[in-house]
Amino acid sequence: MxxxxxxxxxxxxxxxxxxxxxxxxxxxxxxxCWSNVRDLADAGLMGMTLPTEYGGAGCSWNEAxxxxxxxxxxxxxxxxxxxxxxxxxxxxxxxxxxxAQKALCAPLVLAGDKPAICITEPExxxxxxxxxxxxxxxxxRYILNGTKHWITGGGVSRIHLIFARVLDERGIDQxxxxxxxxxxxxxxxxxxxxxxxxxxxxxxxxGMPEAALEFTNLEVDTSHVLIPPGGFRRGFAELMxxxxxxxxxxxxxxxxxxxxxxxxxxxxxxxRQQFGRPLGEFQGLQWMLADMDAxxxxxxxxxxxxARTAQPFPDxxxxxxxxxxxxETAIKVxxxxxxxxxxxxxxxxxxxxxxxxxxxxxxxGGGTAQILRNQIASSLLGIxxxxxxxxxxxxxxxxxxx
Numbered sequence: 424m425x426x427x428x429x430x431x432x433x434x435x436x437x438x439x440x441x442x443x444x445x446x447x448x449x450x451x452x453x454x455x456c457w458s459n460v461r462d463l464a465d466a467g468l469m470g471m472t473l474p475t476e477y478g479g480a481g482c483s484w485n486e487a488x489x490x491x492x493x494x495x496x497x498x499x500x501x502x503x504x505x506x507x508x509x510x511x512x513x514x515x516x517x518x519x520x521x522x523a524q525k526a527l528c529a530p531l532v533l534a535g536d537k538p539a540i541c542i543t544e545p546e547x548x549x550x551x552x553x554x555x556x557x558x559x560x561x562x563x564r565y566i567l568n569g570t571k572h573w574i575t576g577g578g579v580s581r582i583h584l585i586f587a588r589v590l591d592e593r594g595i596d597q598x599x600x601x602x603x604x605x606x607x608x609x610x611x612x613x614x615x616x617x618x619x620x621x622x623x624x625x626x627x628x629x630g631m632p633e634a635a636l637e638f639t640n641l642e643v644d645t646s647h648v649l650i651p652p653g654g655f656r657r658g659f660a661e662l663m664x665x666x667x668x669x670x671x672x673x674x675x676x677x678x679x680x681x682x683x684x685x686x687x688x689x690x691x692x693x694x695r696q697q698f699g700r701p702l703g704e705f706q707g708l709q710w711m712l713a714d715m716d717a718x719x720x721x722x723x724x725x726x727x728x729x730a731r732t733a734q735p736f737p738d739x740x741x742x743x744x745x746x747x748x749x750x751e752t753a754i755k756v757x758x759x760x761x762x763x764x765x766x767x768x769x770x771x772x773x774x775x776x777x778x779x780x781x782x783x784x785x786x787x788g789g790g791t792a793q794i795l796r797n798q799i800a801s802s803l804l805g806i807x808x809x810x811x812x813x814x815x816x817x818x819x820x821x822x823x824x825x
Contacts, residue, residue, distance in 0.1 A: 431467070431468060431471055431480070431482065431486065431489075431490050432489050432490055432493060434466040434467070434468060435466075435468065435490045435493040435494055436493055437466075438459075438462055438463070438466060438494070439493060439494065439496065439497045440497075441462070442459055442462075442494060442497050442498040442501050443497035443498065443774075445458065445459060445498070446497060446498040446500070446501075446774065446777070447771070447774070447777065449498075449500050449629070449630035450500075450627075450629045450630060450777050451629075452630070453624075453629045453630060454630055455579045455630050455631065455632065456498070456500055456501050456504065456630055459498070459500075459501045459504070460501075460504055460535045460537070461535060463501070463504070463505060463508075463535070464533065464534055464535040467480060468490060468505060468508075469505070469508045469509075469532055469533055469534070469535055469536075470508055470509065470513070470529065470532040470533040471486070471487060471490070471509055472484070472486075472487050472509040472510065472514070473509075473513070473517060473529050473532065473533065474517065477517070477525055477526065477529035478529055478530065478533050479529065479533065482509075483730070483733070484510065484668055484671060484730035484731075484733045484737060485727055485730045485731055487509045487510060487672070487730075488671065488672075488675045488726055488727060488730050490505065491505050491506055491509075491510075491672055491675045491676060491679060492675050492676075492678065492679035492682065492723070493679070494679070495675065495676040495677075495678075495679025495680050495682075495683070496679050496680070496682050496683035496686070497683060499627075499628060499676055499679070499680050499778070499781040499782065500628050500629075500630045500631055500781070502675075502676045502679060503575075503628060503631060503676055504537045504631075506669060506672030506673065506675070506676060507537040507538055507539075507540075507575070507576065507669070507672075508532050508535075508536070508537050508538070509672070510668040510669050510671065510672040511537075511538055511540060511668075511669045511672070512538040512539070512540045512582065512584040512665075512669075513528060513529075513532050513538050513582070514665045514668050514669075514735070514736065515584065515601065515649065515662055515665035516528045516538075516582075516584070516603070516649060517529075517735075518651075518665060518735050518736070519649055519650070519651040519652075519661070519662065519665075520603075520649055521646070523646065524603060524646075524647070524649065527603070527605070528582050528603065531581050531582055531605075532582070536580060536581040536582055537576045537579070537580050538576070538580055538581075538582035538583070538584060539574050539575060539576040539577055539580035539582065539583045539584070540574075540575070540584050540586075540666075540669075541571045541574050541577075541583055541584060541585040541586060541636060542554070542571070542586045543571060543572060543573045543574065544556060544569070544570060544571055544572065545570060545572055552599065552659070554569070554586065554587070554588060554599065555569055555570075555588070556568065556569025556570065556571065556585070556586070556587040556588065556638065557569060557587055557588050557589075557590055558587040558588065558589050558590065558600065558602060558643070559590045559592075559594070560589070560590065560591050560592045561592065563644060563645050564642050564643065564644055564645065565587075565589070565602065565642070565643045565645065565648065566640050566641070566642060566643075567585065567587055567602065567616070567638045567640075567641040567642075567643060568638055568639060568640060568641070569587060569637075569638050570620075570635065570636070570637050570638070571585070571635070571636045571638075572621075572623075572633075572634070572635040572636070573623060573633050573635075573788075574633065574634045574635070574636055575631060575632070575633060575788070576631065576632060576634075577619055577622075577632055577633070577634025577635070577636050578608055578619045578622065578632045578634045579608055579632055580606070580608070581605055581606055581607060581608070582603065582604075582605060583603070583604045583605075583606060583617075583636075584601050584602070584603060584649065585601065585602045585603075585604055585638070585643075586599055586600070586601055586602075586659070586662075587599065587600065587602060589655050597655040597656070598654070598655035598656040598657070598658060598659060599655070599658065599659035600648055600649065600650055600655055600658050600659070600662075601648070601649035601650075601658075601662050602643045602647055602648055602649070603643075603647040603648075603649055604617065604641070604643060604647070614641060614642070615640075615641070615642070616638055616639045616640045616641035616642065617636070617638060617641050618636065618637045618638075618639070619634050619635070619636060620635045620636065620637045621634065621635035622634050622635070623635075625784075626780050626783060626784075627777070627779075627780030627781040627782070627783055627784055628780075628781050628784055629780075649662065664736050664739065665736055666789070666790075667729075667736045667737045667738070667739050667742035667743075668733065668736050668737055668742070669789060670737075670742045670743065670745075670746040670789050670790060671726055671729050671730050671737050671742050671745060671746065673746055673750070673785055673788065673789040674722070674725075674726050674742075674745050674746035674748075674749035674750055674785070675726050675749070676785065677722075677749050677750045677752075677753035677754075677782055677785040678719055678722040678723055678726065678749045678752065678753050680753055680757060680778050680781060680782045681715075681718070681719050681722070681752065681753035681756035681757055681782065682719050682723075683774075683778065684715075684756055684757040684760035684761075684775060684778055685712075685715050685716060685719055685756060685760065687760055687764075687773065687774070687775060688712060688715065688759075688760040688763050688764075689703075689712065691763060691764055692708060692712065692763065702763070708763060711759050711762075711763065712763075714759075715755075715756045715759055715760065718752040718755065718756055719752070719756060721748070721752070722745070722748055722749035722752045722753070725741075725744060725745040725748055725749065726745045726749055728741060728745070729741040729742045729744070729745040739798070739802075740798065740799055740802040743790065743795040743798045743799050744795075744799055746785075746789065746790065746795060747786075747792050747795040747796065747799070749785075750782075750785035750786045750792065751786055751792060753782045753785065754779075754782055754783060754785075754786065757775065757778050757779045757782050758779060760775055760778075761775040761776065761779055
C-alpha cells in the first residue's frame with residue numbers, strides 16, 4: 424500500500440466511528456447525510472480519484488475501493504455518496520468531458536456534491552435505450568422534455584448527468600447523449616423547466632433521495648453536452664462504459680456492509696452465552712461464520728481484480744461478475760449475521776436490521792443481478808446482445824443502469 428492510499432484509508436478509519444454513531448439517525452429520519460458529506464470533503468475523500476490538475480488526488484479505482492469498503496462497514500448511505508463522488512457520473516465527465524466541463528464539475532464534487540446519473544424512466548429501466556426523454560436541437564441549445572424516476576440524489580445533487588434521445592433540427596433521431604445540468608438544491612434553485620416532482624419511499628438506504636424528475640422545455644447549451652469519441656450514434660455505449668466503475672463501487676459497498684456484519688457476528692459469538700458457554704463454541708455457528716468470511720474474502724478479491732483493469736474504466740464483464748457475486752453474497756452474509764443474533768438482530772438495538780435493508784438494494788440498482796448474468800453469459804459465448812428498436816446500441820441491455 425503506497426503512502427497516498429494509506430493516508431486516505433487512515434482518514435476513512437478515523438471517520439468511521441463517527442459515521443457509525445450517526446447511521447441510525449439518517450435511516451430513521453430519512454434525511455440526507457450532509458454532516459458526513461462535509462466530513463468526507465474536509466478529509467479529501469470526495470473526488471479523490473479526480474486528476475491532480477483538477478484538484479483531486481489522482482487515486483486509482485483500487486485505492487478508492489479500499490476507502491469505500493471501510494466506510495460501508497458502518498454506513499452504506501455515506502459509502503454510496505463516496506462512490507458517486509469518485510466512481511460514478513463524474514468519471515464519465517473526467518474521461519469524455521471538455522476542459523471547461525471538467526473545470527465546472529470537479530470543484531463541485533471536491534466541495535461535497537454527489538452527481539446524479541439520470542437514466543431510468545417509468546418505461547425504461549433495464550432497457551435503458553427505450554428512454555423517451557428527448558433533447559431537440561435548436562440553434563446553440565438543446566431543449567429537453569421528459570420524465571426520469573429512481574434518480575439517486577435527485578433533490579440534493581448539484582450535478583445532474585441527464586441522458587436523453589437527441590433529435591436534430593429536422594426531428595431525426597441521432598442517438599442518446601449525456602447533458603450536464605447544474606442545480607443549487609440547498610437554495611431551492613433549479614433551471615427553468617427542471618422540477619423534482621416526487622420521492623420514492625424506500626426499504627433501505629432511507630436517507631438517500633430516489634427522486635422523480637420532470638423536464639419541460641429545459642434549455643441546455645451545446646457546451647454542456649457530453650459526447651464521447653463515438654458521437655451520438657455510439658456515444659451512449661461509450662458513456663455507459665463509465666458505469667463499470669460505479670458497478671465496482673456498488674459491489675464494494677455491498678461487501679463492505681457484509682464485512683461490517685461479519686464483525687458484529689464475531690463479537691456476538693464471543694460475548695453471548697447460552698447453555699453455559701459462548702455461542703462461538705457451537706460448531707454449527709462456526710461453520711456459518713467460516714462461510715461468511717470466505718464469501719466476503721472472495722468478493723473482495725473479485726472487486727479488486729476488476730478495479731485493476733481500469734483503463735480508464737474497469738473491464739465490463741469483470742465488473743459485472745464482481746458486482747453480481749458481491750451483492751448476492753452480501754445479502755447472504757448479512758442475513759446469516761442477523762440470524763446469529765436471533766430476536767436481538769431483528770430489533771433495532773443492533774444495526775443488522777438496517778444493514779439488511781440497506782444491502783438488499785445492491786442486486787437491483789446499478790444493473791440487476793439478472794441483467795448482469797446476461798452480460799456475463801454473452802461475453803462467455805461471444806453472443807451479441809439483442810438489437811434495440813433503434814438498432815445503434817448492440818450491448819444496451821447488458822449495460823443498462825437499472
